[in-house]
Amino acid sequence: xxxxxxxxxxxxxxxxxxxxxxxxxxxxxxxxxxxxxxxxxxxxxxxxxxxxxxxxxxxxxxxxxxxxxxxxxxxxxxxxxxxxxxxxxxxxxxxxxxxxxxxxxxxxxxxxxxxxxxxxxxxxxxxxxxxxxxxxxxxxxxxxxxxxxxxxxxxxxxxxxxxxxxxxxxxxxxxxxxxxxxxxxxxxxxxxxxxxxxxxxxxxxxxxxxxxxxxxxxxxxxxxxxxxxxxxxxxxxxxxxxxxxxxxxxxxxxxxxxxxxxxxxxxxxxxxxxxxxxxxxxxxxxxxxxxxxxxxxxxxx
Amino acid sequence: xxxxxxxxxxxxxxxxxxxxxxxxxxxxxxxxxxxxxxxxxxxxxxxxxxxxxxxxxxxxxxxxxxxxxxxxxxxxxxxxxxxxxxxxxxxxxxxxxxxxxxxxxxxxxxxxxxxxxxxxxxxxxxxxxxxxxxxxxxxxxxxxxxxxxxxxxxxxxxxxxxxxxxxxxxxxxxxxxxxxxxxxxxxxxxxxxxxxxxxxxxxxxxxxxxxxxxxxxxxxxxxxxxxxxxxxxxxxxxxxxxxxxxxxxxxxxxxxxxxxxxxxxxxxxxxxxxxxxxxxxxxxxxxxxxxxxxxxxxxxxx
Numbered sequence: 001x002x003x004x005x006x007x008x009x010x011x012x013x014x015x016x017x018x019x020x021x022x023x024x025x026x027x028x029x030x031x032x033x034x035x036x037x038x039x040x041x042x043x044x045x046x047x048x049x050x051x052x053x054x055x056x057x058x059x060x061x062x063x064x065x066x067x068x069x070x071x072x073x074x075x076x077x078x079x080x081x082x083x084x085x086x087x088x089x090x091x092x093x094x095x096x097x098x099x100x101x102x103x104x105x106x107x108x109x110x111x112x113x114x115x116x117x118x119x120x121x122x123x124x125x126x127x128x129x130x131x132x133x134x135x136x137x138x139x140x141x142x143x144x145x146x147x148x149x150x151x152x153x154x155x156x157x158x159x160x161x162x163x164x165x166x167x168x169x170x171x172x173x174x175x176x177x178x179x180x181x182x183x184x185x186x187x188x189x190x191x192x193x194x195x196x197x198x199x200x201x202x203x204x205x206x207x208x209x210x211x212x213x214x215x216x217x218x219x220x221x222x223x224x225x226x227x228x229x230x231x232x233x234x235x236x237x238x239x240x241x242x243x244x245x246x247x248x249x250x251x252x253x254x255x256x257x258x259x260x261x262x263x264x265x266x267x268x269x270x271x272x273x274x275x276x277x278x279x280x281x282x283x284x285x286x287x288x289x290x291x292x293x294x295x296x297x298x299x300x301x
Numbered sequence: 302x303x304x305x306x307x308x309x310x311x312x313x314x315x316x317x318x319x320x321x322x323x324x325x326x327x328x329x330x331x332x333x334x335x336x337x338x339x340x341x342x343x344x345x346x347x348x349x350x351x352x353x354x355x356x357x358x359x360x361x362x363x364x365x366x367x368x369x370x371x372x373x374x375x376x377x378x379x380x381x382x383x384x385x386x387x388x389x390x391x392x393x394x395x396x397x398x399x400x401x402x403x404x405x406x407x408x409x410x411x412x413x414x415x416x417x418x419x420x421x422x423x424x425x426x427x428x429x430x431x432x433x434x435x436x437x438x439x440x441x442x443x444x445x446x447x448x449x450x451x452x453x454x455x456x457x458x459x460x461x462x463x464x465x466x467x468x469x470x471x472x473x474x475x476x477x478x479x480x481x482x483x484x485x486x487x488x489x490x491x492x493x494x495x496x497x498x499x500x501x502x503x504x505x506x507x508x509x510x511x512x513x514x515x516x517x518x519x520x521x522x523x524x525x526x527x528x529x530x531x532x533x534x535x536x537x538x539x540x541x542x543x544x545x546x547x548x549x550x551x552x553x554x555x556x557x558x559x560x561x562x563x564x565x566x567x568x569x570x571x572x573x574x575x576x577x578x579x580x581x582x583x584x585x586x587x588x589x590x591x592x593x594x595x596x597x598x599x600x601x602x603x
Contacts, residue, residue: 049383050360050361050362050383051360051361051376051379051380051382051383052361052362052363052376052379053361053362062362064363064368065372065375065376066372093364093367094363094364094367097363097364097367098362098363098364101362102362129354129355129463130354130355130358130364130365130366130461131354131366131461131462131463152364176366176461193367194367197366197367199366199367224541224543225539225540225541225543225550226342226538226539226540226541227541249358249359249362250359251359252362
């Protein structure tokens, strides 16, 4: 069975997980097990539910129509049952994304929806809504000499001194075709994230080996009529509000009953890590300018 | 003002540039009451747009970039069903999607999710002028989108748009998809009538949505959402929803302005494609005509 390290956790998986970095690990020692098995259509007594999911205690059932059902339990186990005609490759994208995000929440982790890059043991996280350009900016920063830490799921933990760190992902960067072309990364292009989709795994040139300290969080936003270009510090109340919004699948932890832990984690994080709003036009032509401005800003902290 | 106890969504539906934003600002001012006029950049509205990618991902927990547009449409029906089930009281939701059905035959917007729909319609020749500004394109390109029976917004290109794919079906296709469907009771409001007599137009729409409001409350909200007020705010601080690089969002809002902008060929291109529906809705395709048929004289147009 292949083993992987994902967001700081060791994972044994019956499914091949393209884009995840294999790990030599003795059998039976993994933090998380991903297996094929029977997954019910519904949970008997869900305490909360949504259009694609049901939750009961520490178990969450996720249904992706025509693709697979996933049972994510106790922050340890992910069981997968493919729908007829679906492929392992397609299902794996939802194991690495949503299922892992939910599992990390079950473990009480602080998970941001964003990418992170590092240099000399210090990291920044780049957050923003889907399509904001997080991965593209992270790729451009890596091309500029920074180390890749994580993409999509950014898990924040604490070191022995209580300082925030970001766990190296163990998964590769994911980029749309246009970004690959614009950043001239065709040589590093790997498998598509999902068959027939124009989004691909990219082999990073250098990856952070250990968990770097998280020194700043930048929230990417598009410049507009009322939002001027630049980098602006967020006030503490704004930062707390945005931290909630930038979490991976906001609202889920509150449903799991982790609101108090969330507030405690936010307070610890914001004691060490500054939060900024990075406003720029979404345009490949100014990507290099954004990289320069961001690096200069980070250096000045 | 008290909210009706009946749960459910009211779709505030329209093609683009047909008065949807003005209607939303009116609703925000109605809710604000004497605290208005509201800041157009901070509407604090309970209205959100049905096609928001962020809200779809928050509700489904899925990465929309890993789903096909048709898969997303299948799920959207369930998203609104859950939202309707969770909604405590009346909630207006803006929607630019045409009224369509998923491959499984379910309404895109879910079944029994809404108590009513208010459909805003505007002379397509005025829409074309406004749409060209909005999309930073030429009037010809705007007309092409309005004439495309398979037209859509937010289609998957190389990356992700902030909105999900929205099928428009062209201007005629959009209007008829909403007016002819029988799932949701729909009240049509012509933008031109709303401009000419906002008290009557907004009042009738609110009554249809079973949203109680007094005449005085409606009048105040209309004053607070007056075009002069919206233009004043936009000129002072800008408007976050503006997409045009050159023109303000709140331009003139005038009915019939197309006569000074469209060429005869452009007007003809719209009229040839949409003439039957334009005549049904009281937008005479005789370009020399200078007046709209009053709504009260319309038959069979809801």
